[in-house]
Amino acid sequence: MKNLVLGFFAVLLFSSAAFAQSYFRDGKPITEAQYKASNLNTEAMNLMRANENEKAIAVLKEALSFDPQLSQAHHNLGLAYSKVGHTQEAIDELRTAVELNPQSAMSLLTLGGAYQTSGRLQEALETYKETLKRFPDFPDKAEVKGLISKLKEEADRQKSAGGQSEADTYFRQVTTEVPVRWCSNSLPVRIFITDGQGVPNFRPEFIDIAKNSFLDWVNAAQGRISITFVSDPRNADIKVVWTADPKELPNPAEAGFADFTYRRHCLLKGTIKLLTVPMDRTQTVSTNQLRKACLHEVGHILGLRGHSPDPADVMFYSLPIEDKWLMPSKRDAETIVRLYSEPNPESLSK
Ligand SMILES: [Zn+2]
Structure with missing residues (x-):
């Protein structure tokens, strides 16, 4: 979580x-x-x-x-x-x-x-x-x-995670708990994005933002993860849902939340919940802000459990204030490649 x-x-x-x-x-x-x-x-x-x-x-x-x-x-x-x-x-x-x-x-x-x-x-x-x-x-x-x-x-x-990290990745920082990923038998990962109907401040463009967040991580992983979008939630491995109520997240200081279940080192099911209102509740969430939160939570649901200590990475623990379209950094890409490169998930724990 x-x-x-x-x-x-x-x-x-x-x-x-x-x-x-x-x-x-x-x-x-x-x-x-x-x-x-x-x-x-x-x-x-x-x-x-x-x-x-x-x-x-x-x-x-x-x-x-x-x-x-x-x-x-x-x-x-x-x-x-x-x-x-x-x-x-x-x-x-x-x-x-x-x-x-x-x-x-x-x-x-x-x-x-x-x-x-x-x-x-x-x-x-x-x-x-x-x-x-x-x-x-x-x-x-x-x-x-x-x-x-x-x-x-x-x-x-x-x-x-210890003082120093690997030169090109933050693999150590995101695997301080049990390392997990979507294992080969669950690929392509099936994703269902809810339509946000009735959720205050929801805008239809959010759906494409969510889709593109998954696709950008898949690109970053260089073919090691595959996904497909499904139209029936019953067939989904990951659900993306929207809420305007900060109380639905575990902590009022959050923009989104990713929850998942796993067995041994393999992810089984996941839910991403995204907030349609920013921390200043009188404002509306901008496209760039939603993109940042979305890309970050998708990184979590794909197995990057912890956070990068570097503000330039998507998996940095804090939402960047800079108002621009966020893309996975080189370190983000190399970290997900590293996570999905182990020949079998069991060796991840070494
Ligand atoms: Zn996070």
């Missing part, structure tokens, strides 16, 4: 309303430069909502040239950097936001998310714990607790 951990990332921060003419913010007089910075921050938020992150970065830098102390602009700049994959710059900006405004639980959480998605597990854990300690009444406490427990699990798993 493996799953994908989300980060706290969706929240943009407004600077408090600023008024022209005599320039007030929160009832206090502000300078014209501060007023301009506030307006630019608002403009950047609209760009980010439209996923125009590069443009937003330029506008936020301009905002900060007018008011370097505007914590919300540092926060949003950190988010924008995350979304284009500049993780170190993101962390720097979020740390500045936290320093300038220690009262912002959201900036602290987002910093935790930036550590998490760049693979800095211990710093992520410390930051989330600090958030709970400093903001005991935080409304999304359950999600933060969920994150902490998932990341602790991940830290333990990394420890049990």
Whole structure:
């Protein structure tokens, strides 16, 4: 039972309303430069909502040239950097936001998310714990607790996999429990994808995303796995189902969930459950986000039980914030090839 951990990332921060003419913010007089910075921050938020992150970065830098102390602009700049994959710059900006405004639980959480998605597990854990300690009444406490427990699990798993990994694969990390795979007598693996009828936020394109996630892993495995899509769930080995209710997943900090049964080293049956809502429940899940969750859970159901410690891999434990179409990495491909290359599954346990 493996799953994908989300980060706290969706929240943009407004600077408090600023008024022209005599320039007030929160009832206090502000300078014209501060007023301009506030307006630019608002403009950047609209760009980010439209996923125009590069443009937003330029506008936020301009905002900060007018008011370097505007914590919300540092926060949003950190988010924008995350979304284009500049993780170190993101962390720097979020740390500045936290320093300038220690009262912002959201900036602290987002910093935790930036550590998490760049693979800095211990710093992520410390930051989330600090958030709970400093903001005991935080409304999304359950999600933060969920994150902490998932990341602790991940830290333990990394420890049990030992320090170093094989050069080109994360085979050791995904086989810390009993190694499993779809054995030759169950190929082609029969997959049934439910139509999502009646599930809030479900979109028909999700079905192709799910299909392509399987096909991309099959390609990555270079012919060692074969699959077929079936139209009758009774004939399926793997079912893909959809839900808009985070409570249907074991942990509120998850985007999806893969459950399976196996005998000895051979997988027998599996179910993938995918969430049609992101962690910020007021938003809708984007095509790229759903693709990431889907590709990750398919990796689990094909036998990659654990997680990669490298943020560049599909099987990294955390959903990448970068908003792009994810493909299996070279290490993902070599790991699945390795798992399916053993002449017989019994030798996997050696
Ligand atoms: Zn996972």
